[in-house]
Amino acid sequence: MKKRVFSGIRPTGRIHLGNYLGAVQNYVAMQDEYDCIYCVVDIHALTTLEDTHLLKDNVREQMIDLLAAGLDPDKCILFVQSHVPEVTELFTLLGMATPLSWLLRVPTFKEKAKQQPHNVNYGLVGYPVLMTADIVLYKAEAVPVGEDQLPHLELAREIVRRFNDQFGPTFPEPKGKLTSFPMVVGLDGRDKMSKSLNNHIELAATPEETMKKVMSAVTDPARRLRSDPGHPEVCNIYKLQKHFSPAIVDEIASECQSASRGCVDCKKQLGAAINEYLAPLRARRAEIAADQAYIDKVIKEGAEKARAIARVTMVEVKQKMGLL
Ligand code: AMP
Ligand code: TRP
Secondary structure (H helix, E strand, O other): OOOOOEEEOOOOOOOEHHHHHHHHHHHHOOOOOEEEEEEEEEEEOOOOOOOOOOOHHHHHHHHHHHHOOOOOOOOOOEHHHHOOOOHHHHHHHHHHHOOHHHHOHHHHHHHHHOOHHHHHHHHHHHHHHHHHHHHHOOOOOEEEHHHHHHHHHHHHHHHHHHHHHOOOOOOOOOEEEEOOOOOOOOOOOOOOOOHHHHEEEEOOHHHHHHHHHHHHHOOOOOOOOOOOOOOOOHHHHHHHHHHHHHHHHHHHHHHHHHHOOHHHHHHHHHHHHHHHHHHHHHHHHHHOOOOHHHEEEEEHHHHHHHHHHHHHHHHHHHOOOOOO
């Protein structure tokens, strides 16, 4: 039997290069070899969203991005988290096997509690339990994610171990699967690329928007004058060049070090390389977005397929926990 793979992505906006390079490119690569299930996690988004009027549209935009990036509904299951309500049932039951102290020390919980002190909701502290429920509902073993999610996966493994010890072997311990670019720094050159910091480039951005964003990016801070030699190893733009201009990356490094290449020229060339790389994806995206009936069908069929698996797991879980 093929190994089961699961991952989730929050519908906080459109997919950006950080999501793509850190996780989504693996979603696509893994669907040929494994039994893959991917989910737009709208319930998770509610832990931080107060204004939810854009949520439904964002779920759809994200679906379109995932399809455009190369997910094929004939090869993988692609669905929306809230369309499979069994996950909330499993979330509740796993909650009984998760010590509160484990959740209170999760770094992302502490961070979020600081960012939204007026909204430290119960869902926020339960976030990793819901994430564990997502994964183990399908008994997934591998989870393609960016580096930032590894602490959550560590906790998922602890919850699984505890559940299996208490109720008998039920779930495999899920392991993270990283890409070669597990942490993409934003255009500010400082923090993780993310929509909330507005230091990102969306896959669906126009070529002009993309170029404008790249031109605004921070490069090697020690290079003040055009004639100063650069340090590619500390430059975020150079890291992106490694991915988007692999054929000339050595040349870029030596030209930067000898100051024969300036940052402005380097960014212009990177912007063009990103646009060239994303052109087929953007063309596919426009085609998919024009076919609303197809998107509806993918979403509906994905939920049906996921639900059929989820129901079986829930019977087993309830039996093991003494409910059935
Ligand atoms: P999120 O938008 O937080 O739901 O992230 C979806 C996926 O993209 C997760 O697997 C994240 O780990 C990954 N991801 C998000 N931002 C980045 C980044 N800047 N670098 C690498 N991976 C990322
Ligand atoms: N917490 C993940 C993020 O912020 C999203 C997520 C929810 C997820 N459920 C998951 C990732 C299950 C992997 C597996 O990106």
